[in-house]
Amino acid sequence: MAVLLAMLVLGHEGRRVAQMLVLAVPPFVWLLWPVRRRWVRRLRLGVLGLWSAAFIADATVRAYLWQAYEAAPDGAMVLVAAANTTARESREFLTMYWQPIAAWSLGGTAAWLLLIAVVRHGAQGMPRHALAPGGASRLPVWLRFAIALLLSLALVSYVSKPWRRLHPVLFWTQWESKVQEVRAGWDDHQRARDLALERARSARPVTAxxxxxxxxxxxxxxxxxxxxxxxxxxxxxxxxxxxxxxxxxxxxxxxxxxxxxxxxxxxxxxxxxxxxxxxxxxxxxxxxxxxxxxxxxxxxxxRAAGYKVWWISNHDDLAIEQSHARLxxxxxxxxxxxxxxxxxxxxxxxxxxxxxxxxxxxxxxxxxxxxxxxxxxxxxxxxxxxxxxxxxxxxxxxxxxxxxxxxxxxxxxxxxxxxxxxxxxxxxxxxxxxxxxxxxxxxxxxxxxxxxxxxxxxxxxxxxxxxxxxxxxxxxTVLWRQPQALLPSGRDQAPFxxxxxxxxxxxxxxxxxxxxxxxxDALHPRYQWQAPVLPAPVASFAR
Missing domain, CATH: 3.40.720.10 (Alkaline Phosphatase, subunit A)
Incomplete structure (x- = not known):
């Protein structure tokens, strides 16, 4: 549990760590219960191995995304990127960023192997009397109470939808559905383009x-x-x-x-x-x-003002093509x-x-x-x-x-x-x-x-x-226009x-x-700067 907790702390923060720990509890509680038959112990080890692998892999991916982008996997930035990425692009992304990805992957794998090694060692070193018939009844009262409490907490967490959906299997299944929803939204862009032209005409643009x-x-x-x-x-x-x-x-x-x-x-x-x-x-x-x-x-x-518009691109990007180029x-x-x-x-x-x-x-x-x-x-x-x-x-x-x-x-x-x-x-x-x-x-x-x-x-x-x-x-940002118009003094130094x-x-x-x-309008005499709110700290926008 300590190994798993360490990984959860890397991938989550605040009360989310406790929520994930409760969701992960059931197979770990099973370890507290003495069993005699070898095949049951092997089954238990297999279940725990798969279960813990899901939680550790989830935490590793989240930790990498946070370290690299300060983004959650279900954040808009990641969902849009995933929806707009082909299998080939994914391979190329791995090619370029294989070093940090490999480091996180090796770390997660090492944590999982350590967890499995500890579990196997504990099973092999279990006292013989604990494996005897009726050994389960010899568990201390406080331990049986602790097992009941942990299982009760786990049951409550799985009944609660906000908690349940955090489970790695459910979360990543739903994550894939969200990616597909983003892609499906792009399929209806012709209607969106028609609406964009209607909105533009309603703004009554004229060439001055x-x-x-x-x-x-x-x-x-x-x-x-x-x-x-x-x-x-x-x-x-x-x-x-x-x-x-x-x-x-x-x-x-x-x-x-x-x-x-x-x-x-x-x-x-x-x-x-x-x-x-x-x-x-x-x-x-x-x-x-x-x-x-x-x-x-x-x-x-x-276009509504009478301009003929060209879009000339060296990109091959479906989202950009549908949202902008085809207009x-x-x-x-x-x-x-x-x-x-x-x-x-x-x-x-x-x-x-x-x-x-x-x-x-x-x-x-x-x-x-x-x-x-x-x-x-x-x-x-x-x-x-x-x-x-x-x-x-x-x-x-x-x-x-x-x-x-x-x-x-x-x-x-x-x-x-x-x-x-x-x-x-x-x-x-x-x-x-x-x-x-x-x-x-x-x-x-x-x-x-x-x-x-x-x-x-x-x-x-x-x-x-x-x-x-x-x-x-x-x-x-660089601008040129002909005929040239005089700009207010120092305008090129103004934030843009x-x-x-x-x-x-x-x-x-x-x-x-x-x-x-x-x-x-940065070239207009009445231009007035307002600082945006960025995710990154900016000491000064005028430098």
């Missing part, structure tokens, strides 16, 4: 500026601004964007303090396109933390190989973007480009043998060594930075295409941001998505939040609509 207009929105994945030399990083990971900044000066606005309010892709995109008020069940405003009405979809608003007039999904290890590089989207820019079927165009960016696996996000940062130690490597970062995290950092260098070339090319294309006398704009950040040894000895550190939310980015996008599109809020 006459003439042709071309806007390119570039959304990348898993890019942390702390790894961009454009933001002061020690490795030269964004030389081309820096060159564009030097050439364009104030015309290229680099938001120095940009933040996401989500640490994973699906909720981040929901927030981006629904103005921080996503339509998902239980959605909350990231500022107020209270339930609010769903906002129109930004793509639907653009566009033209959907170009370049990457048809699902999984983290997809070798489709982001340059594949460039020709499609060029064709959309040159399209003459509409003089008002919104082109949404969704890049893989630095989405794990990092080594799949740049061409083979194109990692200049793994040749020799440098200042970044020395700083990570001084901070006690492990070899595997330092290796992932070099791969991540190589992905950033390749990513820089794609983003700069998309900016060039936007600046050079479109109607000669028309309005043009370009907006680039990441859905969320990534932890690569900045705040902890870890690499990957992180909901528990600032790195999971620190993102880049991605769940408000659609307000800025509407401003670039020149769309006015019921629900427009200039105080959330």
């Amino acid at each position: 500026v006459a003439g042709p207009s071309t806007v390119v929105l570039v959304i990348t994945d898993s890019v942390n601004r702390d790894n961009m030399s454009l933001y002061g990083y020690g490795r030269a990971t964004t030389p081309q964007l820096q060159a564009r900044k030097a050439a364009l000066g104030d015309g290229l606005v680099v938001m120095r303090n940009a933040w996401s309010v989500d640490a994973s892709t699906v909720p981040a995109l929901n927030n981006i396109f629904h103005f921080g008020r996503p339509k998902a069940m239980g959605a909350t405003d990231a500022t107020a933390g209270t339930d609010v009405a769903a906002a129109p979809h930004a793509i639907a608003l653009a 566009a007039d033209v959907t170009e999904l370049i990457n048809r190989t699902p999984g983290r290890s997809s070798a489709s590089l982001d340059h594949e989207v460039v020709d499609c973007v060029q064709e959309a820019i040159e399209d003459t079927s509409s003089d008002r165009k919104l082109i949404v480009v969704h890049l893989m960016g630095a989405h794990p696996h990092y080594s799949s996000r740049f061409p083979k043998d194109a990692n200049p940062f793994d040749d020799a130690p440098d200042g970044v490597e020395a700083a990570m060594l001084a901070s006690g970062r492990s070899a595997w995290v330092r290796r992932f950092r070099t791969q991540y930075d190589a992905a950033m260098l390749y990513h820089d070339s794609v983003v700069a090319q998309l900016l060039d295409i936007t600046r050079q294309g479109g109607a000669p006398n028309g309005r043009r704009a370009w907006m680039y941001l990441s859905d969320h950040g990534q932890e690569v040894g900045h705040g902890s000895d870890n690499a990957g998505h992180s909901a528990v550190s600032e790195s999971g939310y620190r993102i880049p 939040r991605s769940d408000w980015s659609a307000f800025t996008l509407m401003g670039l599109l020149g769309i006015d609509w019921t629900g427009a809020d200039p105080s959330r």
Whole structure:
């Protein structure tokens, strides 16, 4: 019981530990009852082995999820990720994160083997008189009372539904049903898209500026601004964007303090396109933390205002495709190989973007480009043998060594930075295409941001998505527009939040609509920052 209790403490907290302990009691109580026949003892050992394995495996999985993501297995983040993950992606996830997963698995297995060894030793060392006929009647009165009490508690726990559903067998069976429910909800997206267009039309969007207009929105994945030399990083990971900044000066606005309010892709995109008020069940405003009405979809608003919309993506993601991409007039999904290890590089989207820019079927165009960016696996996000940062130690490597970062995290950092260098070339090319294309006398704009950040040894000895550190939310945001408008002094230093980015996008599109809020448009003179409530502690949003 002590071995089991130790594992339960790792996987649960508070009174949940006591609840799980009571649920686990029955076969352990059986150990207190002397039995004579060997086959009964073997049966008891088998039952206890399977029973305890379920509880220990459950606790191990929960402990890993909490340590890595501060998330419960039935939390929205985990359920959405599981529903949106293929078998191949699962294998690739295990390939990348096998070290911490192996450590937790070995720990859980060792605890289970220790428990079984103790039980077998206890059975072999049981006094002979305890195994004699009638031995059970020789149990002390206090022990028989304790057995009756424990079994009574266990019975009550199994009668109580809130307790019973915590049992590993029931919990994980219901967990699978919840995952299937999430997937089933995505199957009805055509109706949801029709409703989104209706909601957008009811907001009465109008274009406030006459003439042709071309806007390119570039959304990348898993890019942390702390790894961009454009933001002061020690490795030269964004030389081309820096060159564009030097050439364009104030015309290229680099938001120095940009933040996401989500640490994973699906909720981040929901927030981006629904103005921080996503339509998902239980959605909350990231500022107020209270339930609010769903906002129109930004793509639907653009279409209702007369824009032709393209969605050009290097992702293969069912949830994103159904919730956002299919709302566009033209959907170009370049990457048809699902999984983290997809070798489709982001340059594949460039020709499609060029064709959309040159399209003459509409003089008002919104082109949404969704890049893989630095989405794990990092080594799949740049061409083979194109990692200049793994040749020799440098200042970044020395700083990570001084901070006690492990070899595997330092290796992932070099791969991540190589992905950033390749990513820089794609983003700069998309900016060039936007600046050079479109109607000669028309309005043009370009907006680039990441859905969320990534932890690569900045705040902890870890690499990957992180909901528990600032790195999971620190993102880049860069804007350009023509004709150039004078920004209030210091606006590039003002904090920026991605769940408000659609307000800025509407401003670039020149769309006015019921629900427009200039105080959330980062380029508007009336912009007013409000700090979001994030799961991770943030010392200051202005840094």
